[in-house]
Amino acid sequence: MEKEVVKIRDETDVTVLKAFLVFNQHILITNFFRKGGNPAAVAFRLNPAFLTRVSTSIFPITPHGIFLIVGRDFWGFHVRFADIARGGVRLIKSNSTAAYRRNASTLFEENYNLALTQQRKNKDIPEGGSKGTILLTEAAHVLCVDTCLLY
16 A cells, blocks of 8 residues: 555645555444444544554553544544443534634544543542543534434
8 A cells, every 4th residue: 555655646645545544554343334224423443552653641541442433413532441431421512613623623632631530530440431522513503412312
C-alpha cells in the first residue's frame, strides 16, 4: 500500500488516506458490514494501543476499550478502563457553528479525561470507570432523547 501512496501528488489526499489506513489497522470489530436493515449508527471498537502512538503525556493510561459511534445526527465515543465498567453518558449540544467545531476538536480528549476521572473515583469498587460522550449536530438539538436512544 505504501507504494501506491507515494504515487499520490496531493498532500491533503495523502494525509487523509494515511489517517484512514491507521484507523482501519486499529478496528477490532464493527457493525458496518452487518446485514439486515439500516443501522441507526455505525460503531467501531478500536484497539486502544494507538493512544501510545499519539501521546503518553495526554493519555497516560491505556484504556481497556474505545468505541467510536457515528449516527446521522450525532457522533461520539465510549471509553472504558475495565471490561466491566460504569460511568455514564454526557450529551453535548453546541449553540453555534464555532462551538460545534470547538466541541468536536476536543471530544475524544474530554471523553478520555471523564472516563479516567470515573476510573479514579471507582478505585474502591470492582468495576472500572467509563464514560460516553455524544456530540449532537446543530440541527439535532430537538432530537436529544431520540439520539440518546440510538447511542
